[in-house]
Amino acid sequence: MSSISLLKQKAGIVLEKKKLTNVVARVGLVLDISGSMRSLYKNGTVQKVVERILAVASQFDDDGTLDVWVYDNEYSRLKSVTERDFVNYVEEYILNNDLIHKFGRNDEPPVMVDVIKKYTEESPSSEPAFIVFINDGGCKKTIKKPVVESSTKPIFWQFVGVGDSNFEVLEKLDTMEGRFVDNANFFHIKDIEKITDEELYNQLLNEFPGWLTEAKAKGIL
Numbered sequence: 001m002s003s004i005s006l007l008k009q010k011a012g013i014v015l016e017k018k019k020l021t022n023v024v025a026r027v028g029l030v031l032d033i034s035g036s037m038r039s040l041y042k043n044g045t046v047q048k049v050v051e052r053i054l055a056v057a058s059q060f061d062d063d064g065t066l067d068v069w070v071y072d073n074e075y076s077r078l079k080s081v082t083e084r085d086f087v088n089y090v091e092e093y094i095l096n097n098d099l100i101h102k103f104g105r106n107d108e109p110p111v112m113v114d115v116i117k118k119y120t121e122e123s124p125s126s127e128p129a130f131i132v133f134i135n136d137g138g139c140k141k142t143i144k145k146p147v148v149e150s151s152t153k154p155i156f157w158q159f160v161g162v163g164d165s166n167f168e169v170l171e172k173l174d175t176m177e178g179r180f181v182d183n184a185n186f187f188h189i190k191d192i193e194k195i196t197d198e199e200l201y202n203q204l205l206n207e208f209p210g211w212l213t214e215a216k217a218k219g220i221l
Helices: 003-017 035-042 045-060 089-095 108-122 141-152 197-204 208-217
Strands: 026-032 066-071 075-077 129-135 155-162 184-189
Touching (some): 003 045, 003 197, 026 045, 026 108, 035 045, 045 129, 066 108, 075 108, 108 129, 108 141, 108 155
Parallel strands (some): 026 066, 155 184
């Protein structure tokens, strides 16, 4: 059995538990590629993250595609990834891609604006977009604006902090004022290599079901 089929099985079990098996959603992955992430790209950790999130996308998604962005102080929207072409995706499309700005400082709002633009202006849909946003600390306070502005849109942000840096901004997401609905969640994984697939999927899909309910009740979906 291929690694991706196993991951899909595990994701499927968690989706069932959370009563998400009938949900169709578009899935996006935003990857921090600032300087402090360098070793995680080089040692294969980020490739594993792509595979683990792709397994959720292929369960949820209308076409089994995972949309991918990377960002440091610039951002790039990358080729979407599917089960057919995920092998060596990070190596081929990120590390060996000279057009991508990498290993600089981090600046989240510009990439968030592009994510919102893709799902609301370029390819609007009645289906929700579930965005997994990987950050290794020091997230800009200015993310408040895109989070608040997208709270009336069919977009849910699932922030994941990796490593042992400062996640003060993301830890305050739940109390962020001014939103139409609570459209963002955050959890922290010290060592992404050590968390089991089940635990990762449990955490990833923790607040999404509640948001779906509220977004439907308020006419967003």
